[in-house]
Amino acid sequence: MAIDAIILNKSDNVATAVQALKPGQKAKVRLGREIQETTITEDIPYGHKFAVRSIIAGENIIKYGEIIGRATLAIPIGCHAHVQNIESLRGRGDLQKGV
Structure with a gap:
């Protein structure tokens, strides 16, 4: 069976598209x-992420079972999860200093 996206860990709240x-x-x-089905609500480019469950603003984004960022806005199921609604938590000196 052909698939459209993958999740590698059951704790992931985003999937990665393997085609547009x-x-x-x-x-x-x-x-x-x-295999689960998710209805897509926005264009999702190949290799990009989308929410597989509702994510609230401030919630951690989990991919491969690891926290890769934090939602800056709510991300409904099927929506593109990218720089427009996720901020990185890595390499952020401002977060480390508590600024």
Whole structure:
């Protein structure tokens, strides 16, 4: 069965598109041997992330079972998760100093 996106860890709240996805598309998302469907609500370029469950502003973004950033805005299921709504937490001297 062809898939449209992958999740590598059950704690992930985003999936990675393995092809370009279009609004309204029911993307087949694979986690191990399981396939789930997520309805895409925005254009998702190849290799980009989208939410597989609702993410609230301030919530950690989890990919590969690791925190890769934090949501700056709410990210509904099927929405593009990228620089417009995620901030990095790595290499941030301002966060380390408590600024």
